[in-house]
Amino acid sequence: xxxxxDMNKCQDHGQCVFAAPDVFQLDDAGHLVFVSxxxxxxxxxxxxxxxxxxxxxIRVEDTTP
Amino acid sequence: xxxxxxxxxxxxxxxxxxxxxxxxGWAGEITVFGDEPHxxxxxxxxxxxxxxxxxPFASLALTPRASAADVVWRLNxxxxxxxxxxxxxxxxxxxxxxxxxxxxxxxTRPRRLRCAGPSGPGSGRHTVxxxxxxxxxxxxxxxGARVVVIGAGFIGxxxxxxxxxxxVAEVTVVDPEPxxxxxxxxxxxxxxLLRRHELRGVRFALGRGVTGLEGARRxxxxxxxxxxxxxxxVVVEAIGxxxxxxxxxxxxxxxxxxxxxxxxxxxxxxxEAVPEVVAVGDAARFPNARYDAVARRVEHWSIPGDxxxxxxxxxxxxxxxxxxxxxxxxxxxxxxxxxxxxxxQSFGAPGLGTADIRILDGDLTGDVVAxxxxxxxxxxxxxxxxxxxxxxxxxxxxxxxxxxxALTDPAPTPATV
Numbered sequence: 001x002x003x004x005x006d007m008n009k010c011q012d013h014g015q016c017v018f019a020a021p022d023v024f025q026l027d028d029a030g031h032l033v034f035v036s037x038x039x040x041x042x043x044x045x046x047x048x049x050x051x052x053x054x055x056x057x058i059r060v061e062d063t064t065p
Numbered sequence: 066x067x068x069x070x071x072x073x074x075x076x077x078x079x080x081x082x083x084x085x086x087x088x089x090g091w092a093g094e095i096t097v098f099g100d101e102p103h104x105x106x107x108x109x110x111x112x113x114x115x116x117x118x119x120x121p122f123a124s125l126a127l128t129p130r131a132s133a134a135d136v137v138w139r140l141n142x143x144x145x146x147x148x149x150x151x152x153x154x155x156x157x158x159x160x161x162x163x164x165x166x167x168x169x170x171x172x173t174r175p176r177r178l179r180c181a182g183p184s185g186p187g188s189g190r191h192t193v194x195x196x197x198x199x200x201x202x203x204x205x206x207x208x209g210a211r212v213v214v215i216g217a218g219f220i221g222x223x224x225x226x227x228x229x230x231x232x233v234a235e236v237t238v239v240d241p242e243p244x245x246x247x248x249x250x251x252x253x254x255x256x257x258l259l260r261r262h263e264l265r266g267v268r269f270a271l272g273r274g275v276t277g278l279e280g281a282r283r284x285x286x287x288x289x290x291x292x293x294x295x296x297x298x299v300v301v302e303a304i305g306x307x308x309x310x311x312x313x314x315x316x317x318x319x320x321x322x323x324x325x326x327x328x329x330x331x332x333x334x335x336x337e338a339v340p341e342v343v344a345v346g347d348a349a350r351f352p353n354a355r356y357d358a359v360a361r362r363v364e365h366w367s368i369p370g371d372x373x374x375x376x377x378x379x380x381x382x383x384x385x386x387x388x389x390x391x392x393x394x395x396x397x398x399x400x401x402x403x404x405x406x407x408x409x410q411s412f413g414a415p416g417l418g419t420a421d422i423r424i425l426d427g428d429l430t431g432d433v434v435a436x437x438x439x440x441x442x443x444x445x446x447x448x449x450x451x452x453x454x455x456x457x458x459x460x461x462x463x464x465x466x467x468x469x470x471a472l473t474d475p476a477p478t479p480a481t482v
Contacts, residue, residue, distance in 0.1 A: 009124075012453050013401065013410075014460055030457050044088075047130060051081065051370050054401060056107050056127060 001043055002061040003036050009057035019052050020045035037063070068093040068384060071154055071162065073144040073312070074170030075099020077107070078346025078369035080127055082168045085377035087132040090385070093165070095136045098156065100143040103196060105129075109366055111199040112223035113403055116206065117231060125196065144171070149316040149334065149342060166380045169313065169324055169332065169344035173306035173364065178215065182278025189284035191301045193220055205299045206231050213287045213297040214238045215275055217245035219402050221303035222258070225267045226404040236267050237295055239287065241274040249400075249411070251419040251437065254450055257429045258409075265405045270295060306364065308348045323350040323362040328393035330376035331383075340383035343376035345369055354393035356414055356445070357472045363398055371396035397467060398446075401456070410456035413437070413446030413466040426458045427451065434458045444469060 003023065010032055016024040023046055024034045038046060043060075050058040070086060072079045075097045083095050099105075106125040114120055129136070146155035147167070154162045175192035184190050191202040202224075206212065210233040214221045217240035228236045238245065244255035245262065259269060270289060277288035278300065286294045308323040317334040319325035324332050324344045330351055331338040344351075346369040350360045375394045382389040402409040418437025425447065426434040432451030438444055444466065449459035 011403075012456075014457065015399070018460075018463070026457065030453055051084075052367065054109060054366065059128065060130075062131070 001038060001040055001046065002063050003034060003038060003046060004059040004061060005032065005034060006057040006059075009055040011055055013054050015052040015054060016049035016058060019049035024049055068165035069163070070095050070166040070168065070380065070384075071164035072097040072168040072170055073154065074172055074309075074346070074348070075101065075138060075140060076105050076170070076172055076346070076369075077127060078170035078172060078373060079168070080105040080129060080133070081370045081373035082170055082345050082377055083136045084130045084133045085373045086381060087130070089377045089381040090387070091377070091381045096139060096162075097136055098139045098142045098144050098154070100141070101195060102141050104138065104140070106196060108194070111196065112193050112220050113227055115196070115199045116193075116203050116224065116227045122196070144312050146312050147316060149339060152341070165341065166384050167342045168376065168380065169310070169342065169348055170346050170369075171309035171312070171348050173308050173347045175302060176305045176307050178275060178278070178302055178304065180275065180277050183280045183282055183284050187283065189280075189297070189299050190278070191299065193224060193301065193303065194306070202299070202301065206233055208232050209234050210298045211296050212236045212299045212301065213295050214301045214303055215287070216240060216303035216305065217242065217269070217271070218303060218305065219246065219249075221301070222246060222262070222404050223402060224301050224303060225262065226265070229266050230405065237270055238262075238267060239270045239273065239275055239289065239295070241272065243272045245269065245271075249416060250409070250448060251415065251422045251435070253422055253424075253429065254433070254435055254448060257433070257450060261405065261407060306347070308362065310348050323348045325360055326351045328352050328354060329379040329389065330372055330394055331379055341380065343380045345372040345376045351394055354395040355397065355471060356417060365398050365400040367399045368396070397463070407451055408453065408456055409448060409450050410459050411446060411448045412459060412463045413444075415446030415448050417472070418443070418445035425462065427455065432458065434462065436462070439472065443472065445472070
């Protein structure tokens, strides 16, 4: 699973951080940092994070081995 | 598992419901009916970015999860009626469509002014709910235009800010309340919101309702209750919304404000839950166990997703005989609003705590977080106003809100501070 965030859209709302704190965080300056290839076990959290993004800037892609 | 679930409504609530039905294990057919020509799209930008400039549909479109790839989308199709005892929907054009399970996701439409005056295309009168509405309004927000926004709620304040940023000649917001966004924010923040808007060139005519619209084929002015007239080339009606639930009439449901549901989002007919019919999004009036037993409609952007998750589980359990999640629906609502160069960010239910509003962080004229409490001192919500730092400050109180006992629980012993 690959997480892609459109940083042109992201406005640092931080809703993804509540949904998937192991994948998304806001740094000290309040800007988004994230894990781009999180463990498959976190899929539900990541999909929830993509759902709650007000800007709909998060995409979850399947990685083909 | 066979059978068919019909989803009435193809906006965010309908899409999230379809996705959550798959997540809850429904492998049968899912058909979504929507009256707009578009696939589901994100509406918040319609009063902001999509009004301010060219916004391609692709950047607004909500991307369905892969699990929802086989959902059937019937766009340009209005659900006009339902016979719940026969499990049949009636569609425009006279078609009848049977279902085993039904999701009500028909949302809301703008409430309209009840006064005579020019109306229709070319009249200068607008609402902002759909993509086509936003495109129509955008074409008229041009330099020199005198814009009157009727209603100082979320949409009215956002549209006014966007119009001011586009350099129209003047923007005036009218509302019978004495302050903008008074109901969701309470007086201290509403007063500060007014100050910030005025500082950025937006005018207000508050404490007065609208009694008429002047002009022949096209709007020329807005008549206020005190007899004054605001000259206007463009009028935006932002006076709230009406749930799109008329098609459910005749089934014994409580449709007095949206469709009433139980604590598992199942619609209630003649006082009994209908297990194979659930409701999501703006059209659902549901109790939130986090607070009390009162059913309310909540028009926040977060609600379609929250309701879809719970409703989908209820419906799949009813159709498959699987065990139902016993926990009642208890979301933590959240809203945000971007206006000019500042943002409002809320967590919880500030509207239930206007009895006692306190400044928790910062100060009113900068980045500020207000806490909303009941008369017996329980925190029900927080709202931040300011730059992005303010929203982060508000988020720090979110964990505390999640831990609050329900309002129906016994009152805590008074704090001895």
